[in-house]
Amino acid sequence: MTTRILHPASALPRGAASRTTLLSAVLLAACLPVSLVAQFNPCELTWYHVDTPNSPGLLLGQASAFDSWRQAAVLFGGNNPLTGVHSTSDTWELNGADWTKRNSGQVPARKNGAMAYDSDRGVCVLFGGGTNIFQGETPFNDTWEWNGSVWTLRQGNNPTATEQPPPMEGSMMVYDSVRRRVVLLGGSESIGSKFKPVTRTWEWDGNTWSVRSNAPSPRTDSAMAFDPIRRVTILFGGHPYYGGADLNDTWTWDGTIWRLAATSGPPPRTEHAMAFDVHRKVLVMFGGFDGDVLAPLPYTYEWDGSSWSLLAQANTAGLSGRRLHQMWYETGTQRVVVFGGTYSSRSPDGTYHHTIYDSVYEARPPGRWVDFDYPGQQAINFENGGEFYTPFNTLAEAVNAASAGCTINLKTGSRAEAITITKQLQLEAYYGPVTIGQ
Numbered sequence: 001m002t003t004r005i006l007h008p009a010s011a012l013p014r015g016a017a018s019r020t021t022l023l024s025a026v027l028l029a030a031c032l033p034v035s036l037v038a039q040f041n042p043c044e045l046t047w048y049h050v051d052t053p054n055s056p057g058l059l060l061g062q063a064s065a066f067d068s069w070r071q072a073a074v075l076f077g078g079n080n081p082l083t084g085v086h087s088t089s090d091t092w093e094l095n096g097a098d099w100t101k102r103n104s105g106q107v108p109a110r111k112n113g114a115m116a117y118d119s120d121r122g123v124c125v126l127f128g129g130g131t132n133i134f135q136g137e138t139p140f141n142d143t144w145e146w147n148g149s150v151w152t153l154r155q156g157n158n159p160t161a162t163e164q165p166p167p168m169e170g171s172m173m174v175y176d177s178v179r180r181r182v183v184l185l186g187g188s189e190s191i192g193s194k195f196k197p198v199t200r201t202w203e204w205d206g207n208t209w210s211v212r213s214n215a216p217s218p219r220t221d222s223a224m225a226f227d228p229i230r231r232v233t234i235l236f237g238g239h240p241y242y243g244g245a246d247l248n249d250t251w252t253w254d255g256t257i258w259r260l261a262a263t264s265g266p267p268p269r270t271e272h273a274m275a276f277d278v279h280r281k282v283l284v285m286f287g288g289f290d291g292d293v294l295a296p297l298p299y300t301y302e303w304d305g306s307s308w309s310l311l312a313q314a315n316t317a318g319l320s321g322r323r324l325h326q327m328w329y330e331t332g333t334q335r336v337v338v339f340g341g342t343y344s345s346r347s348p349d350g351t352y353h354h355t356i357y358d359s360v361y362e363a364r365p366p367g368r369w370v371d372f373d374y375p376g377q378q379a380i381n382f383e384n385g386g387e388f389y390t391p392f393n394t395l396a397e398a399v400n401a402a403s404a405g406c407t408i409n410l411k412t413g414s415r416a417e418a419i420t421i422t423k424q425l426q427l428e429a430y431y432g433p434v435t436i437g438q
Contacts, residue, residue: 043366043367043368043402043403043405043406043407044311044312044313044314044366045280045284045300045302045311045314045336045363045364045365045366046313046314046315046316046317046363046364046366047286047300047314047315047317047318047319047338047361047362047363047364048317048318048361048362048364049317049318049319049359049360049361050097050337050360050361050362052094052097052098052099052360053098053099054098054099054100054101055099055358056075056078056090056092056099056101056340056358057078057080057358058080058082058083058356058357058358059078059079059080059085059088059340059356059358060078060079060080060081060111060324060340060341060342060356061077061078061079061087061111061112061129061324062075062076062077062078062111062326062340063075063076063077063112063113063114063115063126063129064076064115064326064327064328064339065115065116065117065124065125065328066117066328066329066330066331067093067117067122067124067148068117068119068331068332069119069122069148070148071095071096071330071331071332072093072094072095072096072148073093073094073328073330073337073339074091074092074093074115074117074124074146075091075092075093075094075326075339076089076090076091076092076107076113076115076124076126076146077089077090077107077109077110077111077112077113077129078090078111079111079132080356081354082354082356086109086111086131086132087109087110087111087129087130087131087132088104088109088111089104089105089106089107089108089109089110090104091103091104091106091107091146091151094337094339094360096330096332096333103149103150103151106150106151107126107144107151108131108140109131110128110129110130110131110139110140111129111130111131111132111169112128112129112130112139112169112170113126113127113128113129113140113169114126114127114128114129114168114171114172114173114184115127115173116173116174116175116182116183117175118145118175118180118182118206119175119177120177120180121206122147122148123145123146123147124145124146125143125144125145125154125173125175125182125204126143126144126145126146126151127141127142127143127144127165127168127171127173127184127204128140128141128142128165128167128168128169128171129169130167130169130190136192136193137192138159138167138190138191138192139167139168139169139190140157140167141157141158141159141161141164141165141166141167141168142155142156142157142158143155143164143204143209154207155209159191163208163209164209165184165186165198165202165209166186166189166191166198167189167190167191168186168187168188168189168190168198169187169188169190170187170188170220170221171184171185171186171187171198172184172185172186172187172222172223172224172235173185173224174224174225174226174233175226176203176226176233176255177226177228178228178231178255179255180205180206181203181204181205181255182203182204182205183201183202183203183224183226183233183253184201184202184203184204184209185198185201185202185215185224185235186198186202186215187219187220187221187222187238187241188220188241197218197241197242198215198218199214199215199218200212200213200214200215201213201214201215201253201258212255213253213256213257213258214258215258216235216249216251216258216260217240217241218240218241218242219237219238219239219240219241219247220238220239220241220270221238221239221270221271222235222236222237222238222239222247222270223235223236223237223238223272223273223274223285223288224236224274225274225275225276225283226276227252227276227283227305228276228278229278229281229305230252230305231254232252232253232254233252233253233254234250234251234252234253234261234274234276234283234303235250235251235252235253235258236248236249236250236251236266236272236274236285236303237249237266237268237269237270237272237288238270239270239291245268245291246268246269246270246290246291247268248263248264248265248266248267248268248269249262249263250262250263250265250303250308261306262307262308264308265301265303265307265308266285266299266301266308266310267290267297268290269288269289269290269297270288270289270290270291270323271287271288271289271323271324272285272286272287272288272289272297272323273285273286273287273288273325273326273327273338273341274286274327275327275328275329275336275337276329277329277334277336277363278329278331278334279334279365280365281304282302282303282304283302283303283304284300284301284302284327284336284363285300285301285302285303286299286300286301286314286319286325286327286338287299287321287322287323287325287338287341288323289323289344295321295343295344295345295346296321296322296323296341296342296343296344296345297321297323298315298319298320298321299311299314299315299321300314300315300363314363318361319338319361320343321343322338322340322341322342322343322357323341323342323343323344324340324341324342325338325339325340325341325342325357326338326339326340326341327339333362334365334430335362335363335364335365336362336363337360337361337362337363338360338361338362338363339358339359339360339361340356340357340358340359341356341357342354342355342356342357343355343357365407365409365428365430366406366407367402367406367407367408367409367426367428368391368392368398368401368402368406368407368408368409369391369392369398369409369411370391370392370393370394370395370397370398370408370409370410370411371391371392371393371411371413372393372394372411372413372414372415373393373411373413374391374392374393375393391411394415394417395408395410395415395417395419396417396419399419399421399423399425402423402425403423404423404424404425405424405425405426406425406426407425407426407427407428408425408426408427408428409428409430410427410428410429410430411430
């Protein structure tokens with residue numbers, strides 16, 4: 001019997017699809033006792049800290065996007081209200097292991113701009129943001145693009161223009177890879193001391209902005225991400241523009257109309273972040289702030305296109321609650337990443353205490369990992385790596401340790417191994433095709 005498990009080539013690192021892992025196995029149907037670590041479920045998505053030698057610094061309000069052509073996360077701008085850094089013009093990139101400061105000064109300093117990566121043209125698109133230098137300032141409404149080397153001004157700043165979005169801070173932007181459009185949804189239009197909600201959806205086709213349908217009810221501090229599987233942009237939560245309780249509604253945008261997809265699920269929140277996990281075909285949401293809670297929310301949720309699920313043990317390995325953080329999906333390593341944010345707690349006397357982070361966390365795919373090239377002994381050390389960096393080096397060990405229904409993630413390699421599998425498991429060819437035969 002031969003079974004071939006293929007992984008979508010479009011989601012693989014370059015060259016990965018040509019590799020094959022060979023195993024010999026006997027498949028049975030039964031259940032055996034499982035050896036697991038207490039209070040830890042390796043079959044659930046889990047956050048781990050990533051040690052990066054350098055850092056963009058303790059900032060909030062950065063614009064971020066992931067460049068899938070160059071496999072680098074891009075951050076621009078930001079501010080630090082605790083130290084008086086109003087805004088910066090720095091560009092930083094994370095290659096998965098370390099940060100590198102790139103060209104600075106090409107774009108005027110700003111905070112709370114919006115950025116999305118256009119994977120068809122290979123550029124990060126940046127819109128708006130402000131400087132926070134003086135009270136009643138008017139934010140930018142210019143459009144810039146970053147190609148990995150230089151920033152290029154595509155549309156100049158013009159607060160009174162009607163053919164481009166109005167000046168905004170804190171707007172949301174994603175790239176619709178199906179229709180090849182950047183989708184922009186604003187929070188608040190600001191010209192001087194005059195404010196009003198942005199009630200329309202804007203789209204950038206690489207040359208011009210155009211106004212589309214009216215948006216969901218006006219709100220601020222919500223989050224948005226694009227689902228390429230179901231071909232829709234997803235919006236969740238936020239704070240009503242005209243006041244009231246925080247929201248927990250879910251909306252989808254198909255390029256023609258916004259539809260209310262759910263009115264229940266995660267508790268209401270603001271200042272959260274979301275990213276779409278292409279490999280697992282789910283939207284991942286973490287953190288945020290609920291005005292009725294004294295501290296940022298530490299929970300991870302997933303949206304499968306129809307309902308939300310709480311991942312109760314996702315932050316077992318260290319990610320603490322936070323808000324105003326950045327979040328993206330790395331297409332090469334196929335992991336969701338969280339950077340920065342702030343932990344702001346409110347004391348019973350009404351005073352607030354703030355901590356700004358510059359740490360990086362990755363949500364590693366769930367399951368037991370097998371790496372036939374790993375020379376050492378499997379080590380149970382979840383905080384510093386656990387299943388991903390110190391995996392099993394035989395399939396038999398992983399099968400014995402996995403619970404029924406768990407996923408066995410097979411990394412590239414080759415090993416002749418006769419084993420008996422006596423529980424229902426899912427084998428995942430994570431970096432290429434796998435052939436299992438007897």
